[in-house]
Amino acid sequence: MRIRDHSKTLKKLHLSLTSTHRSAPSVKKWIHLLLRPKLKSVPQIKINTWINAAVNSKVEHVEIYDKTFDKFSFEVPSCIFNCHTITVLKLSGVPVKIPYVDLPSLKVLHLNRVRFPNIKSIQALLYGCPLLQDLALKIWGIKYKRLSINKERLKNLISADVSFYLFTLESLSNVKALRIDTIGFSPLPDAIVFYNLIHLEISYYAYSSDGTILQCLRNCPKLETLIIDKFDWRVWRQPGVPQCVSSHLKEFHLGNFKGREIEFKLARFIMGNARVLETISIRRENTSKATSEQEIMLQRLSSCPKSSENCRLLFK
The missing domain is CATH 3.80.10 (Leucine-rich repeat, LRR (right-handed beta-alpha superhelix))
Structure with a gap:
């Protein structure tokens, strides 16, 4: 050529x-x-x-x-x-x-x-x-x-x-948009604030004794979309509602959902405090589970109080 x-x-x-x-x-x-x-x-x-x-x-x-x-x-x-x-x-x-x-x-x-x-x-x-x-x-x-x-x-x-x-x-x-592989193995410095961040994707939120998902969200005051593909946590601590959750969060997606209690607590917290939430999407880890198990998961999620009247729950 x-x-x-x-x-x-x-x-x-x-x-x-x-x-x-x-x-x-x-x-x-x-x-x-x-x-x-x-x-x-x-x-x-x-x-x-x-x-x-x-x-x-x-x-x-x-x-x-x-x-x-x-x-x-x-x-x-x-x-x-x-x-x-x-x-x-x-x-x-x-x-x-x-x-x-x-x-x-x-x-x-x-x-x-x-x-x-x-x-x-x-x-x-x-x-x-x-x-x-x-x-x-x-x-x-x-x-x-x-x-x-x-x-x-x-x-x-x-x-x-x-x-x-x-x-x-x-x-x-x-x-304004950030996708990272892993959070949780290392502490997140409180001094670092993502003032412009509106879209956050985390492939794996891993267990760590040094920080929580809520501490992470407090550092993202304008966040509108949160996607967590896999959430692995052990203890739920709720020191307060981050500003982004109460005032800005419109979409929340949680993948690899196993039906563990910690996952329900996270979903319940988001639905109960996100006043402008439009969509919460839950994707199951194993779609081959018995229909009865799937129905129980969906019923538990559907029964969670929603702070936003316009919130849609998608369970896949």
């Missing part, structure tokens, strides 16, 4: 590497310049040539996915991290080396199973994206320590999807 006219902007480069044979990966390629070559097997130097050509053509949107599970030794060329026109960058399954980063236009950065040489290279990458608004970061291959990043360096960040153990929460305290 040749791109001769560098005065034209390349809107999107999408590379997807898949392995059909042990030693010969295939590359599926979509480039939005009406160039759609059909390729079966190519060396890395050829792929680097395409990427360099895209960078020289002022590419705006780049997606590179390596689905060969290390059967193909592909490394993202460093020119990607110094392209002034890229606004969206999505990488998956690839190793990267980042000697220098300058991505002044980047607004969306999604990294999944990306392998960095060290923790400082992650910091360098984030510091090189001053306009970053949407961050998703799931990384492999290094011994992690928690990143402490000046929140002013991420002042434009609106949405973050990260592992809790990667960041100090203060680094993300400006965001």
